[in-house]
Amino acid sequence: MIARPRIAAAERERLLAELVEGRLPDERGRFGPFGGRFVPETLMPALQRIEEGARRLLGDPGFRSELEGELRAWVGRPTPLTPARRLGEAWGCDLWLKREDLAHTGAHKINNALGQALIARHVGARRVVAETGAGQHGVAAAAACARVGLPCRVYMGAVDVERQAPNVDRMERLGAEVVPVRTGDATLRAAIDEALRDWVSDPEETYYLLGSAVGPHPYPWLVRELQAVIGREARDQMLREAGRLPDAAVACVGGGSNAIGLFHPFLGDRDVDLVGVEAGGRSEGLGAHAATVVRGTPGVLHGSYSLLLQTEEGQVVETHSISAGLDYPGVGPEHALLAAIGRVTYVTATDEEALEALEACCRHEGIVPALESAHALAGARRLAGARPGAVLLVGLSGRGDKDLPALARRRRGGEG
Amino acid sequence: MNGGARIERAIRSASPALVAFLTGGFPDRERFAALLPRMREAADLVEVGVPFSDPMADGVTIQRSSRAALERGANLDTILRAVADSGGRAPVLLMSYLNPLLAAGFEALARRAAEAGVSGFIVPDLPLEESQPLREALAGAGLGLVQLVTPVTPPPRLERLCRASDGFVYAVTVTGTTGGTAARDPASWHRLNSYLDRVRAVSPRPVCAGFGIRTPEHAAALGAHADGLIVGSALIEEIEAGRDPVRFVEDLRAALDRPRRPER
Numbered sequence: 001m002i003a004r005p006r007i008a009a010a011e012r013e014r015l016l017a018e019l020v021e022g023r024l025p026d027e028r029g030r031f032g033p034f035g036g037r038f039v040p041e042t043l044m045p046a047l048q049r050i051e052e053g054a055r056r057l058l059g060d061p062g063f064r065s066e067l068e069g070e071l072r073a074w075v076g077r078p079t080p081l082t083p084a085r086r087l088g089e090a091w092g093c094d095l096w097l098k099r100e101d102l103a104h105t106g107a108h109k110i111n112n113a114l115g116q117a118l119i120a121r122h123v124g125a126r127r128v129v130a131e132t133g134a135g136q137h138g139v140a141a142a143a144a145c146a147r148v149g150l151p152c153r154v155y156m157g158a159v160d161v162e163r164q165a166p167n168v169d170r171m172e173r174l175g176a177e178v179v180p181v182r183t184g185d186a187t188l189r190a191a192i193d194e195a196l197r198d199w200v201s202d203p204e205e206t207y208y209l210l211g212s213a214v215g216p217h218p219y220p221w222l223v224r225e226l227q228a229v230i231g232r233e234a235r236d237q238m239l240r241e242a243g244r245l246p247d248a249a250v251a252c253v254g255g256g257s258n259a260i261g262l263f264h265p266f267l268g269d270r271d272v273d274l275v276g277v278e279a280g281g282r283s284e285g286l287g288a289h290a291a292t293v294v295r296g297t298p299g300v301l302h303g304s305y306s307l308l309l310q311t312e313e314g315q316v317v318e319t320h321s322i323s324a325g326l327d328y329p330g331v332g333p334e335h336a337l338l339a340a341i342g343r344v345t346y347v348t349a350t351d352e353e354a355l356e357a358l359e360a361c362c363r364h365e366g367i368v369p370a371l372e373s374a375h376a377l378a379g380a381r382r383l384a385g386a387r388p389g390a391v392l393l394v395g396l397s398g399r400g401d402k403d404l405p406a407l408a409r410r411r412r413g414g415e416g
Numbered sequence: 417m418n419g420g421a422r423i424e425r426a427i428r429s430a431s432p433a434l435v436a437f438l439t440g441g442f443p444d445r446e447r448f449a450a451l452l453p454r455m456r457e458a459a460d461l462v463e464v465g466v467p468f469s470d471p472m473a474d475g476v477t478i479q480r481s482s483r484a485a486l487e488r489g490a491n492l493d494t495i496l497r498a499v500a501d502s503g504g505r506a507p508v509l510l511m512s513y514l515n516p517l518l519a520a521g522f523e524a525l526a527r528r529a530a531e532a533g534v535s536g537f538i539v540p541d542l543p544l545e546e547s548q549p550l551r552e553a554l555a556g557a558g559l560g561l562v563q564l565v566t567p568v569t570p571p572p573r574l575e576r577l578c579r580a581s582d583g584f585v586y587a588v589t590v591t592g593t594t595g596g597t598a599a600r601d602p603a604s605w606h607r608l609n610s611y612l613d614r615v616r617a618v619s620p621r622p623v624c625a626g627f628g629i630r631t632p633e634h635a636a637a638l639g640a641h642a643d644g645l646i647v648g649s650a651l652i653e654e655i656e657a658g659r660d661p662v663r664f665v666e667d668l669r670a671a672l673d674r675p676r677r678p679e680r
Contacts, residue, residue: 001519028545038514038541040473041577042566042588183479189470196472201592203568300514300541301470313491314519316469 001312002298005033005340012341019337020268029217032340034333037216039303043196046203051218053123058225063122070114074147075104077111077229081237084394086364093384094391096242098234100258100398101369105140105170107398108230108258109211113140115226116209117148125207128152131195133160133188133254134325134372135167136398137211142176150207152176155194157187160324167402185318188254188328192302212255213332216303220260220332227261234393235265242391248273248383251395252375253293253346254326256335258397263344264334273345276335277379279321280348286311290319292331293339293346306333322351323371323403349378355410357381358400370398371406419535420560422507423583426461427622432639432672433460435624436665437511437648439481440464440498441490443655448490449498451661456504458665463538463646464499466492466512473540475595477649481656492520492528500532507535509562509583514542514550522553529559536560536583544580562586567611571618578619584644585623587615595649596628605637612641632671639672 007015015032018024029035037047057063071077079099088095100108113130120128128150132138138154145152154171158180161168171178184190192215199208213223231249238245249266251259253276263274281289286309289295296307301316309317309329321327338344349357357377361369369377373396380394400407417425427433436459441448455462467482467490474482492512499508510529517525517539529537536559542550544563551561560582565574567590578585589608590596616623625638626646635645647668651661 002521036546037543038546039543040540041543041564042568044543044573045568045570183476184470193470193472197475197593200473299518302472303541310515310519312519314516315486316515
């Protein structure tokens with residue numbers, strides 16, 4: 001078992017400065033000690049092609065304006081910043097919600113899916129594969145592929161196919177082929193394994209549209225670049241609408257794409273605390289939660305050196321969260337670095353706390369958040385308890401419609 | 417003689433050499449421990465897979481056997497013990513994903529593996545660019561690190577990988593996971609053979625073809641274009657069917673030693 005790296009104070013400052021200046025990941029895809037590219041040789045040329053293509057396109061004004069046009073006209077950006085007055089009053093803070101639930105397909109996932117689908121088309125891919133946990137990324141990938149005209153196959157753990165039935169219907173309606181994965185633990189992690197296997201079988205024609213800020217370089221970088229629109233908008237909106245930056249910005253962390261998208265533009269604002277909320281699940285025992293940054297150790301999973309939940313022997317463990325989108329034993333390498341240098345604080349919220357926060361948000365604000373986003377709300381509630389009156393910005397990563405069947409089952413006394 | 421040289425000699429001792437893959441601890445610890453010494457007599461080199469929870473380069477057969485082995489308590493310790501106790505003609509290579517090796521610690525791993533009589537490692541998710549720390553630790557204990565190449569590896573990279581590889585070069589015959597089928601029609605046979613010829617032309621080490629070799633016909637057809645043939649999923653399927661994988665390897669050997677039909 002590897003101990004978590006200790007990074008000296010001067011080194012922490014240097015790494016943070018490099019992050020803020022956009023110099024990380026480095027050319028090897030490293031965020032300090034984390035990140036990199038640990039994949040079968042078959043995928044190395046494909047990853048190099050994706051990196052070259054993405055760097056060229058993201059630096060190209062024509063492509064950028066195509067992407068921005070689509071974000072505006074098809075995704076519905078900018079998403080609003082909503083003052084949550086009644087909920088803030090109930091929790092004793094000044095609460096602002098960044099409404100990714102109002103983005104097309106109902107979650108932040110669309111920002112990344114659209115950007116990558118456009119890249120896939122520009123680099124000449126003939127088909128797209130994707131993985132999905134909660135189904136939000138699968139739906140976003142299916143929609144984006146329909147929009148750009150590429151066939152799409154989505155791998156989804158069989159357990160999640162059950163948990164998130166409405167999203168399976170949506171994906172199929174949008175023209176995607178949904179493949180249930182029964183191997184491994186039959187959740188997001190198994191779906192990623194299976195999507196990678198599909199890609200390994202056809203690395204030249206297939207584009208792997210990875211849904212979170214995880215995986216081998218360039219994905220953690222690329223997904224961050226595409227999701228940073230959340231934080232950029234939120235920062236401008238706070239200044240314009242609240243007249244100031246928040247005391248803290250809070251987001252849920254599974255793989256970590258919505259959190260990195262919200263946090264990244266705030267990294268240089270030292271007065272803004274950043275808080276990532278992981279799935280505390282049922283308890284602190286290994287296998288009963290998905291709190292990778294809080295309780296994980298360094299290792300390699302899905303092509304990247306980061307933190308993960310594993311045994312002493314380096315076997316990846318099964319995780320638990322009431323929310324399928326957080327039910328993942330790994331986390332993006334940039335989060336591993338942000339934790340190591342102390343720029344972001346990572347905490348957990350249990351299933352119960354998330355459910356209470358979800359209920360409160362529904363009743364006080366008329367917004368049904370996704371179970372994933374409810375973890376961020378639970379984190380904000382706890383923060384408000386410790387810092388009464390604080391100005392808190394919460395990334396509301398998605399809407400909760402997909403979770404209603406599971407919540408109804410739970411209400412009838414079953415497992416969510 | 418160090419591990420790399422032992423492996424190379426084993427491959428060069430037969431034409432082509434047969435490399436047998438077994439999942440460590442499969443079908444269970446006792447039967448694996450009994451199978452390994454017999455396989456070390458039948459094959460020229462034995463690759464033992466260290467089971468990992470997320471084997472992303474493996475197809476369903478090896479996934480299934482890895483999961484079963486893990487459920488029955490297989491780990492690096494039990495596998496190294498089985499290797500140390502096995503004896504036999506053929507050198508042993510361990511094939512492992514990177515994470516269990518990281519968890520063991522590279523220096524300790526190299527020492528323990530050398531003590532158990534392992535000759536080298538294959539790590540499918542460790543690209544050349546990231547391999548230096550492990551390579552140095554293994555070399556310090558006299559062990560080799562085998563590199564994989566694939567049909568989509570660009571020529572300059574192919575040369576770099578072949579030069580860096582110890583013992584032999586593992587030529588993946590198909591893009592895809594383990595357990596597929598190497599080739600189905602004359603055109604793909606032709607592509608496969610010319611790819612293997614291309615690897616052999618630049619490799620200072622012997623070249624073994626792996627992924628998708630399932631029948632004596634496959635073995636015979638590829639044998640002319642490779643210094644060694646790696647058989648994995650087919651052996652696991654024999655074990656699953658309750659048959660003897662050693663017999664399967666012996667039959668392959670017999671097929672390879674028969675006078676060759678003209679090539680297709």
